[in-house]
Amino acid sequence: MxxxxxxxxxxxxxxxxxxxxxxxxxxxxxxxxxxxxxxxxxxxxxxxxxxxxxxxxxxxxxxxxxxxxxxxxxxxxxxxxxxxxxxxxxxxGIADPEPALRSEDDIARHADQLTSLNDRSEYIGGQLAALTWTRGQSELTLSTRAPWDQGRPSAARADAEHHLITGRVYLGGDPVHGGSFFNGADEALWWTLGR
Structure with a gap:
């Protein structure tokens, strides 16, 4: 295709x-x-x-x-x-035609800035979880909590995850995390994809 x-x-x-x-x-x-x-x-x-x-x-x-x-x-x-x-x-047919990920260093700096806020809200937790996943440092995907052992995702895979996270936002979260967590993850993935 x-x-x-x-x-x-x-x-x-x-x-x-x-x-x-x-x-x-x-x-x-x-x-x-x-x-x-x-x-x-x-x-x-x-x-x-x-x-x-x-x-x-x-x-x-x-x-x-x-x-x-x-x-x-x-x-x-x-x-x-x-x-x-x-x-x-x-x-x-909803994939980004030209997905791109920010550099690992940019993502790490952004994660450090968020961590320095010392904010333990679900929203910031969602952002940090998304940044951790895009750096290849998470054992689970964000949207479905499926095992993840593939390291840093490709830009196309991160774009797909962003679609699923946006779906979670519109559906109100899941039993483990509320909507605020997914709102944070959605924003972080948007930023990570350079949008």
Missing amino acids: STSANSRNHNARPGYQLHDAIDLLGWEDQSIWGWDEGTSSFFAQLWRNGSSSEAPEIWLTGARKPYPWPGCIALDIVELIEADPLAVVQAL
Whole structure:
């Protein structure tokens, strides 16, 4: 899949008239996603390849749970089928076309500045967790708490994590961390990606 295909929906926002395929290996034959005006939400319908069912195996709809941002859809797909976050972000076409990470030294300096604030809020904790992960010094990903032993993530993988974190922000956090933690992580990843 070309970079342009991975980024065809990069600018998708609420209200964006979108109805597109989900090019995820093993699910790409029939699966779709897009914006539903009726529920003011993104949606996704996923069928495993070879399925003859009329009903999707996974149906993410704003009628059951609001999906106000593309990252919300990406996050739930990752968690429901235990898929690779980068593969899902690329399959939805929402990947940054030219992702870049700040240098490890810049990230370390920023983390040191935050640590010197002596602020123990969840918001700062989320920022520090994101900076630690982007430096390759965390054993878990931020968004799904999946094991991470791959060192410093690539810019494309950090961009995918940012999509999932933004999804967490819009969905209100998770049972371990509240929304404030993910707001901090979202801001730090935004900065780390040079945005």
